[in-house]
Amino acid sequence: MSHEALQPDEQLRAALSQVIAVINPTLADRLEHDVDSYLDLIDATQQGSQEIAQLLQAAVTSARLAGASWDRIGQRMGISRQAAQQRFGRTPADNEIINLEATRRLTPVTAFDEMEALSEAGREGWHSVGFGMYFHDLARSDEQWEHLRVGAFSAKHKDLLQAGWQKIGSMWFPWAYYKRPTGAPVRTT
Structure with a gap:
C-alpha cells in the first residue's frame, strides 16, 4: 500500500516507524528472537516521544510568533485557551547580559x-x-x-x-x- 492511500495518522505512524528503523537498523530482525530488542524499542520510542514534545513546543511557539492566538491554538489541539497557554506559554529564560554595549x-x-x-x-x-x-x-x-x-x-x-x-x-x-x-x-x- 502506498503512503498516498493511507490516512494521515497511518502515514505518520509509518513514517515514525521508518525513522526508528533508520536509527536502529538491526531492531526489526532482532524483534523476532531477542527480548532485549523490545527494550531497545522502548528506548527509541521514548527518545522519539521526547523529540516530538520538543517539536510540538516549537510548533506552538512558531504559531504564536506568526500571530495565532492562544484560543486558536487551544482549539486546534482540542484544549482550552488557558490549558494551551499554561502548557506551552513558557518563554525561554533571559540570557544574562554581561556587557550591555556588546x-x-x-x-x-x-x-x-x-x-x-x-x-x-x-x-x-x-x-x-x-x-x-x-x-x-x-x-x-x-x-x-x-x-x-x-x-x-x-x-x-x-x-x-x-x-x-x-x-x-x-x-x-x-x-x-x-x-x-x-x-x-x-x-x-
Missing part, C-alpha cells in the same frame, strides 16, 4: 518581520546568538553579518554549513536559523 535583545519580532530586522541589525554589526518567542539575542562585532532562515525540513542544512553559514541555537522546528559574517566593515549610521 549585546542586545531585538524585540518584538515575529515570523513575518524578523528577517528584515535581522538584516538591518546585521549591517550594523549585530548577529543573532539565540532566539525565542518574539526576540533574537544579538551580539556586536566589527563586521556586517547576514542571517538566513530556512525550513526545518529543508535538505539545505549540510550545504549551508559547508558554505560557511553558522547554525544559531538549537530550535529546529519549523525554522532553522543561520548567520555568517560578510567581511564588510560595519555600516555607520
Whole structure:
C-alpha cells in the first residue's frame, strides 16, 4: 500500500516507524528472537516521544510568533485557551547580559518581520546568538553579518554549513536559523 492511500495518522505512524528503523537498523530482525530488542524499542520510542514534545513546543511557539492566538491554538489541539497557554506559554529564560554595549535583545519580532530586522541589525554589526518567542539575542562585532532562515525540513542544512553559514541555537522546528559574517566593515549610521 502506498503512503498516498493511507490516512494521515497511518502515514505518520509509518513514517515514525521508518525513522526508528533508520536509527536502529538491526531492531526489526532482532524483534523476532531477542527480548532485549523490545527494550531497545522502548528506548527509541521514548527518545522519539521526547523529540516530538520538543517539536510540538516549537510548533506552538512558531504559531504564536506568526500571530495565532492562544484560543486558536487551544482549539486546534482540542484544549482550552488557558490549558494551551499554561502548557506551552513558557518563554525561554533571559540570557544574562554581561556587557550591555556588546549585546542586545531585538524585540518584538515575529515570523513575518524578523528577517528584515535581522538584516538591518546585521549591517550594523549585530548577529543573532539565540532566539525565542518574539526576540533574537544579538551580539556586536566589527563586521556586517547576514542571517538566513530556512525550513526545518529543508535538505539545505549540510550545504549551508559547508558554505560557511553558522547554525544559531538549537530550535529546529519549523525554522532553522543561520548567520555568517560578510567581511564588510560595519555600516555607520
